[in-house]
Amino acid sequence: MKLLVTGGAGYIGSIVAHQLLDAGHDVEIIDNLSTGFATNLPAAATFHHMSIHQAAEILTPDAGFDGVLHFAASIEVAESVQNPEKYWHNNIEGSLALLRAIRNAKVPRLIFSSTGSMYTGDGKTSFDETAEVRPKNPYAATKATVDQLIAGECGASTVLGAASLRYFNAAGAVVSTDGTHLGERHDPESHLIPILLQAAGGQRDSFTLFGSDYETRDGTCIRDYIHVADLAAAHLLALDAVQPGRHEIYNLGNGAGYTNGEVLDTVRDVTGADFPVHHADRRPGDPAVCIASSAKAHRELGWKPERPDLATIVGDAWRFHKAVHAME
Numbered sequence: 001m002k003l004l005v006t007g008g009a010g011y012i013g014s015i016v017a018h019q020l021l022d023a024g025h026d027v028e029i030i031d032n033l034s035t036g037f038a039t040n041l042p043a044a045a046t047f048h049h050m051s052i053h054q055a056a057e058i059l060t061p062d063a064g065f066d067g068v069l070h071f072a073a074s075i076e077v078a079e080s081v082q083n084p085e086k087y088w089h090n091n092i093e094g095s096l097a098l099l100r101a102i103r104n105a106k107v108p109r110l111i112f113s114s115t116g117s118m119y120t121g122d123g124k125t126s127f128d129e130t131a132e133v134r135p136k137n138p139y140a141a142t143k144a145t146v147d148q149l150i151a152g153e154c155g156a157s158t159v160l161g162a163a164s165l166r167y168f169n170a171a172g173a174v175v176s177t178d179g180t181h182l183g184e185r186h187d188p189e190s191h192l193i194p195i196l197l198q199a200a201g202g203q204r205d206s207f208t209l210f211g212s213d214y215e216t217r218d219g220t221c222i223r224d225y226i227h228v229a230d231l232a233a234a235h236l237l238a239l240d241a242v243q244p245g246r247h248e249i250y251n252l253g254n255g256a257g258y259t260n261g262e263v264l265d266t267v268r269d270v271t272g273a274d275f276p277v278h279h280a281d282r283r284p285g286d287p288a289v290c291i292a293s294s295a296k297a298h299r300e301l302g303w304k305p306e307r308p309d310l311a312t313i314v315g316d317a318w319r320f321h322k323a324v325h326a327m328e
Contacts, residue, residue, distance in 0.1 A: 001026070001067055003027050003067045003068070004059060004068045005028070005029045005045075005068075006031070006070045006072035007052075007072030008029030008031050008040075009033055009036025009037055009040045010040070011183070011184050011185075012071055012170055012228060012232065013031075013071035014036070014042075015232045016069060016232045017045055018174075018176040018180070020236065027046070028046040028047075029041060029045050031048075032050060033049060035074075035187075037185070042176065043178060052094035053094050053097045054097075055101045059098070059101035059105050061106065065105060065107050066107070067107060067110065068111070069110075070110065070112050072094060073090060073142070076186070076188075077117075077137050077140075079139075080142075081138060084138040087138045087139055088142065091139075091143070091146065092145055099153050106159050108160060108161060108244060110160060110161075111238050111242070113165060114146070114147055114249075115166055116167060116224075118140040118143055118144045119132065119133060119166075120134040121287070123288045123289055126255060126292060127290070127292055129166075129296055146164075150247055151247040154246055157244070157245060161247075163238040164249045165234060165235065166249060166251045166252065167226065168252065169191070169192075170184075170226055171193045171226065171228065171317060172228045172316040174229050174316065181323040183324070184228075184320075192223070193267070193313070194321070197314075197317060197321045200267055200273035200275060201322070201325055203325065204275075205275075206275060207264070207275060207278070208277075209260060209264065209278070210281070210283045210286065211260075213282070215288055221259065221286055221287070221290075222259050222291065223258065224253035224255065224290065225310065227308070229307060230307055231252055234252050237301040248300070250296055251292040252292065252303075253292025253293075254292070257290070257291040267318075270314045
């Protein structure tokens with residue numbers, strides 16, 4: 001298929017783009033490189049250095065695209081609280097521009113990078129696709145809004161079929177078939193495993209653990225970590241599964257979480273590094289448990305994680321971290 005990947009220079013988008021090319025697809029990428037990296041771009045893809053708002057310049061009726069995979073977005077929760085307008089503009093208005101182009105070009109397939117952070121629950125039960133959606137910040141609200149926009153677009157179309165993939169905690173890294181190291185490197189970094197690896201690698205002086213009095217096996221929060229290679233594979237399966245006029249939602253996670261304490265111990269074991277750990281009070285709004293039920297994805301897409309082991313996830317992320325920081 002001829003496919004357009006938006007945000008294809010970012011963490012997950014670039015790994016999906018590499019997998020699509022390995023599977024024999026023709027790939028074009030839109031990215032403004034505001035947070036992505038040109039070094040992530042596969043050499044075999046056609047790259048357009050532009051904003052998602054300009055997608056119609058590429059996604060024309062005569063361009064012949066068979067599908068779009070939409071990753072382009074601002075993703076930092078704290079920033080979204082401080083600057084919601086940026087998130088309305090990039091995530092909602094950008095997605096609207098893309099949907100208009102998809103409609104005009106009569107593209108039949110759309111896969112959207114969504115988030116499991118929009119769910120709310122009792123802090124104990126895993127989330128399936130019927131869980132209550134109640135976003136707690138502007139970032140999650142934009143993802144929930146775009147999910148609704150896509151559902152409406154599919155409902156009004158006899159052509160477009162789409163899937164929203166709601167990720168939990170993407171982690172790990174890969175080395176592509178062309179030897180490119182692809183992994184997580186946000187600035188500022190806000191995700192647990194890369195923050196711990198920065199502490200292990202000496203880029204941070206210490207690590208702060210928030211909350212040790214939750215009703216969990218070691219008192220720290222439990223979160224669901226999914227290897228980014230497994231996450232990427234789900235996009236290729238969803239691309240083949242979508243049906244005209246339908247919008248499906250799939251939660252993607254391991255389904256069995258790890259505590260923050262277990263992640264900390266695994267990072268120490270994998271890296272062989274020790275570093276100071278400061279204990280602080282719980283952060284407001286952090287649930288004790290946040291894990292996915294991916295039964296629907298397994299049932300309908302035939303998808304299941306192939307790399308669920310935390311040591312594998314952390315080990316792959318550590319190899320990427322050392323490559324980026326040129327560490328021995």
